[in-house]
Amino acid sequence: MRKYWCVIQSGYALYGVGKTKLSAVHDANEWLEEKTSVQEAGGGNPRINGSLCLLPCSEAVYDYIQNGGDSTSGWQENRGFVDIDKEKIICPKCGSDRCISDGSTIRKGGEIPAARCKDCGYRGPAGKFSS
Ligand SMILES: [Zn+2]
Numbered sequence: 001m002r003k004y005w006c007v008i009q010s011g012y013a014l015y016g017v018g019k020t021k022l023s024a025v026h027d028a029n030e031w032l033e034e035k036t037s038v039q040e041a042g043g044g045n046p047r048i049n050g051s052l053c054l055l056p057c058s059e060a061v062y063d064y065i066q067n068g069g070d071s072t073s074g075w076q077e078n079r080g081f082v083d084i085d086k087e088k089i090i091c092p093k094c095g096s097d098r099c100i101s102d103g104s105t106i107r108k109g110g111e112i113p114a115a116r117c118k119d120c121g122y123r124g125p126a127g128k129f130s131s
Helices: 021-031 059-066
Strands: 004-009 013-018 052-057 075-078 081-084 099-107 110-117 123-125
Touching: 004 021, 004 059, 013 021, 013 059, 021 052, 059 075, 059 081, 059 099, 099 123
Parallel strands: 052 081
Antiparallel strands: 004 013, 004 052, 075 081, 099 110, 110 123
């Protein structure tokens, strides 16, 4: 499995993603006001809640963020690995978790966020992708 990397502020938000550690940190620094050194988590490093850390993440998280996903929800950290929050993004047609945010769609009452399944191609209101 190919590895992707992300920078998160533990418990709060995801700041950057990349295909390498360096590009994840670089991506995060575009969002942060000050250049920050990011410590790779694990290896016995103490983790302070609220501090930035570099963690491996799944391709789904990388796609989600690159496609304009919410940096504060839709993903979760689990024992040092960041993955899509499967409770939240599941395709209503085929049950796949390989779903991404995909712009917005017009429904009665206005514009709402949309999501798309990478497996079956179903696209619809993001709310439908909640389990
Ligand atoms: Zn699907």
